[in-house]
Amino acid sequence: MTTMATPTQSAPDATAPVYNPKSESAGAKRAKSIAFHVAALILTAIVLYPGLWMIASAFKPNSEIGGGNTSLWSENFSLDNFVTAMDGIGGVSTLQFFTNSLVLAIGAVVGTILSASVSAYAFARIKFPGRGLFFGMMIATLLLPFHVVIIPQYIIFQQLGLVDTYIPLLIGKFLAADAFFVFLMVQFMRGLPAELDEAARIDGAGHVRIFGSIMLPLMKPALISTSIFSFIWSWNDFLGPLLYLNTPEKYPLPLALRLFQDQTQSSDYGAMIAMSVLALLPVLIFFLVFQRYIVEGVSTQGLKG
Amino acid sequence: MTSSPTLSRRSTTSGPAPLRKSRQGGADARAGYTFLLPWLLGFIALTVGPMISSLYLSFTNYNLFEPPKWIGLDNYTTLFQDERFLQSVGVTVGYVVFGTPLKLAAALAVAMLLNSKRRGQGFYRSAFYAPSLIGASVSIAIVWKAMFGDNGPVDQGLSIFGINLGGWVGNPAMTMPMFILLTVWQFGAPMVIFLAGLKQIPNELYEAASMDGAGPVRKFFNITWPMLSPVIFFNLLMETIHAFQIFASAFIISNGEGGPAGSTLFYTLYLYLRGFSDFRMGYASAMAWLLVIVVGIITLIFFRTSKSWVHYSGDSK
Numbered sequence: 067m068t069t070m071a072t073p074t075q076s077a078p079d080a081t082a083p084v085y086n087p088k089s090e091s092a093g094a095k096r097a098k099s100i101a102f103h104v105a106a107l108i109l110t111a112i113v114l115y116p117g118l119w120m121i122a123s124a125f126k127p128n129s130e131i132g133g134g135n136t137s138l139w140s141e142n143f144s145l146d147n148f149v150t151a152m153d154g155i156g157g158v159s160t161l162q163f164f165t166n167s168l169v170l171a172i173g174a175v176v177g178t179i180l181s182a183s184v185s186a187y188a189f190a191r192i193k194f195p196g197r198g199l200f201f202g203m204m205i206a207t208l209l210l211p212f213h214v215v216i217i218p219q220y221i222i223f224q225q226l227g228l229v230d231t232y233i234p235l236l237i238g239k240f241l242a243a244d245a246f247f248v249f250l251m252v253q254f255m256r257g258l259p260a261e262l263d264e265a266a267r268i269d270g271a272g273h274v275r276i277f278g279s280i281m282l283p284l285m286k287p288a289l290i291s292t293s294i295f296s297f298i299w300s301w302n303d304f305l306g307p308l309l310y311l312n313t314p315e316k317y318p319l320p321l322a323l324r325l326f327q328d329q330t331q332s333s334d335y336g337a338m339i340a341m342s343v344l345a346l347l348p349v350l351i352f353f354l355v356f357q358r359y360i361v362e363g364v365s366t367q368g369l370k371g
Numbered sequence: 372m373t374s375s376p377t378l379s380r381r382s383t384t385s386g387p388a389p390l391r392k393s394r395q396g397g398a399d400a401r402a403g404y405t406f407l408l409p410w411l412l413g414f415i416a417l418t419v420g421p422m423i424s425s426l427y428l429s430f431t432n433y434n435l436f437e438p439p440k441w442i443g444l445d446n447y448t449t450l451f452q453d454e455r456f457l458q459s460v461g462v463t464v465g466y467v468v469f470g471t472p473l474k475l476a477a478a479l480a481v482a483m484l485l486n487s488k489r490r491g492q493g494f495y496r497s498a499f500y501a502p503s504l505i506g507a508s509v510s511i512a513i514v515w516k517a518m519f520g521d522n523g524p525v526d527q528g529l530s531i532f533g534i535n536l537g538g539w540v541g542n543p544a545m546t547m548p549m550f551i552l553l554t555v556w557q558f559g560a561p562m563v564i565f566l567a568g569l570k571q572i573p574n575e576l577y578e579a580a581s582m583d584g585a586g587p588v589r590k591f592f593n594i595t596w597p598m599l600s601p602v603i604f605f606n607l608l609m610e611t612i613h614a615f616q617i618f619a620s621a622f623i624i625s626n627g628e629g630g631p632a633g634s635t636l637f638y639t640l641y642l643y644l645r646g647f648s649d650f651r652m653g654y655a656s657a658m659a660w661l662l663v664i665v666v667g668i669i670t671l672i673f674f675r676t677s678k679s680w681v682h683y684s685g686d687s688k
Contacts, residue, residue, distance in 0.1 A: 099489065102484070102487070105484060106484065106485070109481065109484075109499070110495060110499070113498060113501075113502060113556070113559075114498060116514060116515070116518060116556070117502075117505075119518065120510075120514045136524040136527050136528050180409075181410065181413070182410075184406050184408075185406065185407055185409055187406050188402075188404075188410075192399055192402055192406060193396075193403070194399055194400040194402075194404060194407075195400060197403065200407065200410075200411070200414075203414065204410065204414070207414070209608075209612055209666070209670055210663065210666075211612070211615060211616055211659075211662050211666050212616075213616065213659045213662060214421075214425055214659040214660060214663045215417065215418060215425065216646075216659075217421075217428065217646050217652050217655055217659065218420070218425045218428065218656075219417060219421050220646075221652070222421070224435065237417075238417055240409065241409050241410065241412050241414075241417060242410040242413050243413045243417050272402075273402040277406070298504060302507060302508040302619075304508075304618070304619035304623075305618055305619065305643075308622075309647065320509040320510075320619070323509045323510065323513060323623075327623065327626070328626070335517055338513060339514065339517060342509075342510035342511075342513045342514060343510070345508070345509070345510045346505055346508065346510045346511075349504060349505055349508075350505075353497075353501060353504055357497050360500075360504070361496060361497060361500055361563055364503075364560055364563045364564065365564060365566065365567035366567065
């Protein structure tokens with residue numbers, strides 16, 4: 067619980083100068099600034115430790131991981147674990163798992179962008195009977211534990227002979243089933259000036275044109291946030307593929323990792339952690355590149371990670 | 372909602388003929404449903420339909436291969452005599468009750484620490500947020516398992532201080548703290564939301580309070596807490612609902628078994644095992660509906676009690 071003690075104690079001190087700057091001497095100000103950075107850096111070290119330990123372990127020989135090594139450094143760093151990890155598991159190469167994950171994630175992004183933007187336009191810009199009711203229902207699905215639908219959904223897809231295909235995993239994306247993204251886009255569109263569509267309407271433009279040539283281009287920030295998050299959610303999804311995919315050739319990375327864990331059972335920790343690192347790599351790259359979009363998206367829309 | 376009514380009203384008054392009003396309305400209705408079609412289809416086929424059929428299935432015995440057999444409330448009554456089910460409820464409730472408040476307390480404390488005009492704030496914010504993006508992944512579950520295993524870095528690190536707990540993963544008493552640490556580690560997402568809320572609080576309030584001689588504790592309880600209450604409410608509601616649905620981490624860390632001694636048998640894991648290992652889909656459907664009812668009741672209680680502690684700006688008028 068050291069993680070929590072540090073910030074709580076120093077928080078009031080650290081923020082005080084901002085509220086009452088005049089009464090502070092320069093020395094006291096600097097002392098508080100140093101205290102802030104010390105607290106923040108200690109916290110950063112604690113928060114980043116699991117990630118750094120994971121990356122360091124991926125380069126360590128097995129004996130050093132199992133031997134309880136807290137350190138992030140080793141004399142024996144090597145790429146061996148990655149070489150083993152790239153071989154894959156169950157006769158399928160890791161490259162294949164990567165491709166599968168990528169196909170699913172890109173499918174999710176395309177489907178979500180198409181379906182959520184169109185549906186959001188209806189909610190935000192067209193007046194039709196039942197709109198308020200449907201909007202309320204959409205909000206309700208945000209709070210609904212999705213476990214209540216997985217069993218019947220599985221039965222339906224099983225009877226349609228679609229188990230072990232990607233269709234059950236992707237169809238929901240093309241039908242705006244992730245209500246969060248619809249909500250995000252509705253909120254964004256409501257912030258755009260109504261005069262825009264009004265003017266276009268007077269010029270005789272229909273909804274298709276208003277949506278396509280006025281709304282979509284203006285919605286770029288919302289579309290980017292949606293793409294980033296639907297990519298990452300799909301990339302990390304475990305339950306969906308676990309339910310629907312049976313043949314290892316079709317597995318995305320999370321399922322492959324689970325297979326790896328099942329078959330090696332802690333005998334090759336190094337390779338397993340190397341593969342975990344590889345599986346997270348695209349997410350980490352996304353994060354580094356789109357950091358601002360991601361953090362802003364969370365703070366303005368309340369998006370979850 | 373705010374823009375469209377004014378829009379259609381204005382366009383009808385400025386329209387060339389009175390006839391336009393009804394025609395416009397009809398066209399809008401058609402366009403509305405056309406644009407809404409993807410969501411509407413998904414809502415009916417993937418949410419409402421399945422919800423109704425799982426309600427039906429919850430009153431039956433169904434194993435996917437033979438037709439469902441109606442058994443009335445048997446599934447629900449059996450649930451309360453099923454020790455594994457009761458255990459899964461205990462595990463999940465413990466996780467929600469301890470994990471969520473701790474996570475939110477950490478998020479609020481760190482958000483307050485970061486809410487100042489100092490250099491490096493953006494860096495810290497991003498660094499603290501990162502775990503939220505990957506925390507629920509299989510990769511992190513594997514890492515967590517390795518870190519908290521026998522002789523893992525946590526075990527070794529604690530032994531420096533003379534604490535010898537052994538591996539947490541294999542110790543039924545320590546698996547819950549391990550999962551709680553995993554969720555607290557992901558404090559970044561609510562923290563970012565808190566931070567956005569804190570920035571909305573006008574500085575004058577704190578300045579005036581300082582002038583009146585209020586200390587940091589009074590400022591927190593009299594300004595920060597009430598001003599931030601809508602954000603606290605949002606985070607509390609979303610994180611609680613979210614916590615009930617933990618699955619991937621529990622599945623990976625316990626090899627899909629919920630062990631040791633059932634100490635990681637989270638509700639959704641037990642639901643999965645019943646439905647997709649034992650193919651007792653009626654039973655699993657009853658579990659799913661019970662979860663919906665419980666989450667619904669909790670949401671209702673949250674909204675009811677929120678009136679006494681959540682303050683929206685403009686309330687006082």
